[in-house]
Amino acid sequence: MTTLDSVPLETGENPAGDGSGIPPAPPRPRTLSYKPIRPRDFKPSDVGLLLAAAAAAFSIIWIVFDQLTLLSGEFGFVVCWAAVFLLLYWFVNFQLYGRHVAIDRFLGALVTFGALCMMTPLVLLVVYVFVKGWPLLSWNRFVQTQQGVGPLSPASKGGFAHAIVGTLEQVALAAIMGIPIALLTAVFLNEVGGKITGAIRVVVTAMSGTPAILAGVFIYSIWVLTVKEYSGFAASMALAILLLPTVTRGTEEVLRIVHNDLREASAALGAPEWRTVWSVVLPTARSGLVTSILLGIAVSIGETAPLIMTVFGAQVMNANPFRNPQAALPLVVYQEIKLPQASAVALGYTASLVLFILVFTIFVLARILGSNWLQGVARGRSKSDGNDASDIEEDLMSTVLAPAMSMDRGDDRP
Amino acid sequence: MSTISPPQPAPVRHTPLKLTVSRSRADRVYRRVTWVAAVSTFIILVLIGVFLYLRARPAFEHMGYWGFLTTQVWNLSGPHPTFGVGSALVGSIILAVIALIIAVPVSICTALFINEYAPRKLFGFLPLKGLLTSMVDLMAAIPSVIYGLWGFFVLQSSMKGLSRWLSDHMSFVPGFKVQTPVYTSSLLIAGTLVGIMIMPIITALCREVFSLTPNGEREGALSLGASRARVIRDVVFPFSKGGMIGAIMLGLGRALGEAIAVSIIISLTFSAPNHLLQPGGNSIPALIADRFGSGGKLGAAGLLAAGLVLFIMTLMVNLVAANIVARQAKKRA
Numbered sequence: 001m002t003t004l005d006s007v008p009l010e011t012g013e014n015p016a017g018d019g020s021g022i023p024p025a026p027p028r029p030r031t032l033s034y035k036p037i038r039p040r041d042f043k044p045s046d047v048g049l050l051l052a053a054a055a056a057a058f059s060i061i062w063i064v065f066d067q068l069t070l071l072s073g074e075f076g077f078v079v080c081w082a083a084v085f086l087l088l089y090w091f092v093n094f095q096l097y098g099r100h101v102a103i104d105r106f107l108g109a110l111v112t113f114g115a116l117c118m119m120t121p122l123v124l125l126v127v128y129v130f131v132k133g134w135p136l137l138s139w140n141r142f143v144q145t146q147q148g149v150g151p152l153s154p155a156s157k158g159g160f161a162h163a164i165v166g167t168l169e170q171v172a173l174a175a176i177m178g179i180p181i182a183l184l185t186a187v188f189l190n191e192v193g194g195k196i197t198g199a200i201r202v203v204v205t206a207m208s209g210t211p212a213i214l215a216g217v218f219i220y221s222i223w224v225l226t227v228k229e230y231s232g233f234a235a236s237m238a239l240a241i242l243l244l245p246t247v248t249r250g251t252e253e254v255l256r257i258v259h260n261d262l263r264e265a266s267a268a269l270g271a272p273e274w275r276t277v278w279s280v281v282l283p284t285a286r287s288g289l290v291t292s293i294l295l296g297i298a299v300s301i302g303e304t305a306p307l308i309m310t311v312f313g314a315q316v317m318n319a320n321p322f323r324n325p326q327a328a329l330p331l332v333v334y335q336e337i338k339l340p341q342a343s344a345v346a347l348g349y350t351a352s353l354v355l356f357i358l359v360f361t362i363f364v365l366a367r368i369l370g371s372n373w374l375q376g377v378a379r380g381r382s383k384s385d386g387n388d389a390s391d392i393e394e395d396l397m398s399t400v401l402a403p404a405m406s407m408d409r410g411d412d413r414p
Numbered sequence: 415m416s417t418i419s420p421p422q423p424a425p426v427r428h429t430p431l432k433l434t435v436s437r438s439r440a441d442r443v444y445r446r447v448t449w450v451a452a453v454s455t456f457i458i459l460v461l462i463g464v465f466l467y468l469r470a471r472p473a474f475e476h477m478g479y480w481g482f483l484t485t486q487v488w489n490l491s492g493p494h495p496t497f498g499v500g501s502a503l504v505g506s507i508i509l510a511v512i513a514l515i516i517a518v519p520v521s522i523c524t525a526l527f528i529n530e531y532a533p534r535k536l537f538g539f540l541p542l543k544g545l546l547t548s549m550v551d552l553m554a555a556i557p558s559v560i561y562g563l564w565g566f567f568v569l570q571s572s573m574k575g576l577s578r579w580l581s582d583h584m585s586f587v588p589g590f591k592v593q594t595p596v597y598t599s600s601l602l603i604a605g606t607l608v609g610i611m612i613m614p615i616i617t618a619l620c621r622e623v624f625s626l627t628p629n630g631e632r633e634g635a636l637s638l639g640a641s642r643a644r645v646i647r648d649v650v651f652p653f654s655k656g657g658m659i660g661a662i663m664l665g666l667g668r669a670l671g672e673a674i675a676v677s678i679i680i681s682l683t684f685s686a687p688n689h690l691l692q693p694g695g696n697s698i699p700a701l702i703a704d705r706f707g708s709g710g711k712l713g714a715a716g717l718l719a720a721g722l723v724l725f726i727m728t729l730m731v732n733l734v735a736a737n738i739v740a741r742q743a744k745k746r747a
Contacts (some may be wrong), residue, residue: 075576111531114523115546118617121610122553125564132567162540184451192448198740200452205736207459209664210557211671211728213699217721218462221469225714241458248455273437274444279693295555302557305673305699309706333559339568352560363555367548 050109053092057085082113093095126356131352136346141354144329146315146347153343160351162317166232166326170311171301173236173321178243179293185244186251191277201252208245216239216306223310230312232321238306243296250292254285291370298362302355304330329355425465463725470719472712473497477614482719487684488701490709490716497716499723501684504694505601506724508687509676510669512605517613518662519667524550524613525620530650547621554614565607573603575690589690599693604679608672616665620649623657623742624650657742663735667728673699698724 061081088358095103136156144159185204189197215238223234258281277392282289307313312325313335329351336348437445474482477498483647528546536542577597585591627650636643651658676697682704683694702717702724709716 075572100641100644104643107643107646108531111523111527114520115527115532117520118524118553118613119546119549121564122556124568125556125560128564128568129560141706147463181451181454184448185455188448188452192445194449196452200456202733202736202740205458205664205739206729206732207455209667209671209732209735210459210462211668211673211699211724213438213671213673213702213729214462214721217702217718218465219663221718222461222465225469244455244458250444275443277444295551298555302555302559304557304559305703310702312707330557330559333563334678337563338678348563352563355557356560359555359557360552377585400698 010108014155019204020116048174049092049096050089053089060084078145083318086110086113117173129349129353129356133349135281137353141347141350146332147317147319148345149315149347153341156346157343158347160327160329160332160347160354162314162328163317163329164354165317165353166311166314166321167301167320167329169321170232170236170307170326170328171240171297173233174239174243174300175293175297177236178240179247179296182244182247182296183251185248186255187277187281188250189248189280190255191273204245204248208249210245211305212240212242213305214307215239216309219306220309229323230325232311232318232326232328234310235307236321236328239300239303242303242306243300245294246299247296250295251289254288254292255281255289258284260378276313291366294362294366294369298359298366302330302359304334307331308334329358363370417517445743454507459729463722463729464595466718466722466725470715470722473715473719476712476715482716483723486686488705488716489684490713495709495712499688499701502696502698502720503723504703506670506698508601508606508690509608509672509695509697510666511653511675512602512690513609513612513669514662514666516606516609517616517665520546521613521616521661521665522620522658524617525624526646526650528617528621529624530646533662550614550617550621554618554651558611558672559675559678561607561611562675565603565610565675566572566678569607569610570598570603577602581691589688591689592691594692596693597682597691599679599681599695600688600689601680601687601695604676604695604697605690607675607679608669610673611672612665612668615668616661619661619739620654621663623654626657627653654742656738656745660735660742663731663738667735668733670723670731671699671728672697673703676700677703698727 049336061084065077065080086106087110090102090106093105129142140156141159141161142164144157145162146158146160149158185200187205188194189201194228205412218241219238223237224230229264262280263276264285266280271279299363307328307330311328311331312413313331314325314327316328318324332351333348336344337353339345339348435739451735477496482498483503484500486498486500487493488497490497524546528543530551532543532546533542533668534541562613574597577600578595580587580602581595581597605692631649631653632645635649640648677700680695680697680700681693682696684696696721702720705713705717
């Protein structure tokens with residue numbers, strides 16, 4: 001748009017259609033009379049422009065904000081700075097390059113600012129959790145419980161060993177209950193199908209947005225009120241409900257990427273449907289499956305709301321998830337940070353740090369496994385270099401063909 | 415037309431050959447098992463509604479359906495307990511609106527930045543695109559209790575200046591008028607925090623929708639000389655309008671249901687919220703998280719009734735959103 005509007009083009013002479021019979025001269029290549037400015041070009045002078053606009057906006061806001069109107073607060077300062085910067089940046093580019101480049105650069109700066117706005121809370125939060133929690137972290141936290149920790153205890157007393165045990169047990173039970181159903185549902189949605197596929201997919205999406213607290217309220221009404229006892233098992237049922245849609249959606253996406261060629265090859269070899277899924281589809285998607293399962297677990301470890309009405313929390317160690325209230329790591333954070341005692345708040349901070357590290361570790365693990373898998377798929381896709389594509393074929397050979405080939409051999413034997 | 419009609423051929427019944435698929439017993443079992451698993455997700459959703467209703471009946475019988483929805487107080491002591499979700503319902507909606515106002519522009523900007531502007535490798539080595547995607551996903555995985563902790567101790571104090579400015583200069587806006595200059599534990603702060611918490615889900619979904627824009631159209635616009643801004647305005651947005659609405663509605667569902675972070679920040683008050691900047695407010699999930707275990711049998715039934723109201727509200731929003739997303743996906747395929 002920027003360049004072609006009003007630029008005179010030197011077109012080659014093209015006398016086609018005059019009927020003179022003279023073969024038309026080969027068209028000369030079109031050349032522009034001057035070098036076009038493309039909005040994407042970003043020369044060193046443009047970097048200077050950007051910095052200058054930012055500095056000018058900063059100075060203006062500093063004078064207006066701090067000196068003239070005596071406002072305060074970093075939050076307002078940054079917002080005003082960004083607004084003035086965007087205006088200035090648009091204006092300068094408008095003067096230098098015209099409307100189209102100006103709008104493009106303005107939008108680029110705006111979008112970048114939005115992305116920065118989004119990342120800032122994440123960075124601040126991570127830094128805050130580490131700064132507050134790290135100095136108070138000690139080995140005692142991992143081996144002690146809150147037993148005998150009173151309001152007058154020093155901040156270093158007490159630990160959350162009981163909460164770690166509780167959380168691990170609850171999440172493990174939730175995974176055992178939720179993941180098989182999630183995998184089977186995903187297989188149904190992607191491999192089997194039927195009239196209800198669309199409806200189930202919508203239900204799963206809607207369920208993934210169900211508030212976490214409702215899972216707790218549901219288990220409370222159906223289980224805790226019936227057996228009249230809080231337990232880790234009740235919590236794990238609630239977590240399983242929350243885990244289910246997340247893992248289902250992740251798994252379905254992973255299964256969708258598996259090549260149809262593989263399924264067809266397996267079917268052509270006479271493998272029954274369950275065999276195709278079990279020996280071809282699932283193994284091919286193996287590390288993608290691990291990723292989606294781990295992500296589901298990472299999210300369910302941190303859920304707090306459903307725990308309030310299912311495990312209830314405890315001060316002492318209770319290693320049996322099927323009887324009596326248990327503690328859980330997120331619940332410890334929730335219950336302790338609102339208390340006024342130093343020991344309680346310190347425990348809350350360290351517990352939140354441990355919780356974050358736990359979630360982060362699982363998350364990173366999932367990412368690493370997932371990225372390896374993605375590379376594998378990318379390699380499998382590019383059929384041109386047969387060296388890598390043969391990987392999956394070999395897999396197929398060993399899993400599906402092997403029984404068939406051995407059978408052949410048996411028949412051939414005289 | 416000739417007078418002699420040609421001999422009519424005997425009518426042939428064209429019945430298509432029936433294809434029968436005969437599956438082995440193992441395959442039938444496999445199909446049945448996966449079908450049961452898929453239906454069980456649906457059954458769980460139905461069970462949630464049914465059981466909440468059954469257990470919440472005492473509360474509805476005590477207060478009446480309309481009375482429960484409109485009563486603002488939550489008073490379980492005394493001979494005549496009265497309770498309802500009137501104030502919590504309004505509070506939830508206000509919180510969700512504030513959260514969306516904050517989250518939607520930032521999320522769409524981030525999604526556009528990741529999809530359209532971010533270089534694959536910044537300075538030749540930093541994989542900016544992948545890094546940002548991972549960070550957005552990490553934000554979605556961070557436990558809400560940690561958001562609550564951070565919001566209570568950090569966000570609250572850093573938003574004091576904004577709250578004061580709003581109350582000083584914008585007091586003509588309803589809700590910004592402040593009687594006593596205390597700016598903590600307010601609906602605005604809780605709403606901002608919830609907005610930060612729903613940003614990752616909206617961003618991830620919007621990004622997915624944007625990336626489905628057909629490349630042919632995109633390249634066509636670029637080859638006509640359109641700048642990236644024009645491509646976004648004239649190609650990306652028109653193609654992803656429906657998906658964006660779906661993403662925003664899923665974010666709305668999350669915002670309506672956030673319990674822990676809200677209950678950490680806000681101090682529950684049981685009156686129709688007429689201010690956004692002062693302490694006090696209410697929301698259904700925060701009410702459930704905060705009042706759980708108090709008020710005896712009737713109190714528990716009341717909380718379950720509140721849960722039912724929340725369930726119906728979020729389910730409707732989510733079902734509509736999921737439908738929009740599903741239809742959008744089908745259109746692409």
